[in-house]
Amino acid sequence: MTDIPVIEGLFADDNDDIALLGSHCTGCGSDYFPEAVGCSDPDCTDGELRRCELPTTGSLYSYSWQNYQPPPLFALEQWKPYAIGTVELQPGLRVLARLDIPREELRIGLPVELGRDVMAKGGDGTISGYVFRQEGTS
Numbered sequence: 533m534t535d536i537p538v539i540e541g542l543f544a545d546d547n548d549d550i551a552l553l554g555s556h557c558t559g560c561g562s563d564y565f566p567e568a569v570g571c572s573d574p575d576c577t578d579g580e581l582r583r584c585e586l587p588t589t590g591s592l593y594s595y596s597w598q599n600y601q602p603p604p605l606f607a608l609e610q611w612k613p614y615a616i617g618t619v620e621l622q623p624g625l626r627v628l629a630r631l632d633i634p635r636e637e638l639r640i641g642l643p644v645e646l647g648r649d650v651m652a653k654g655g656d657g658t659i660s661g662y663v664f665r666q667e668g669t670s
């Protein structure tokens with residue numbers, strides 16, 4: 533069975549660890565997710581972007597509870613209502629992600645960590661993605 537990422541180049545997954553792939557600007561130090569083609573800082577004139585693995589822990593910046601099933605690309609097997617949120621990985625770097633956190637545990641500032649998500653299983657393999665879980669629960 534093959535492990536197929538939901539989108540190529542979004543994260544690195546070596547079966548032991550998972551990390552989001554972003555860009556780091558060598559000129560101003562800005563980080564981006566997903567990978568960017570150019571630095572967005574208008575004051576940065578000579579930056580070069582390099583692929584980088586982003587921090588795997590952060591804190592919950594905002595969230596929302598989803599009561600409808602996502603479109604086919606993100607069709608989760610065994611769907612049930614879930615949370616989606618913005619996680620701050622470091623100052624100035626926030627990523628949008630599905631949250632594998634019970635509704636009653638959700639709160640702004642909650643320490644979270646990146647984890648692997650099995651989105652669907654089919655004849656060609658497992659479609660994998662990423663989620664954030666409450667730190668220490670994986």
Ligand SMILES: [Zn+2]
Pocket residue numbers: 557558559560561562571572573576577579
């Ligand atoms: Zn820059």
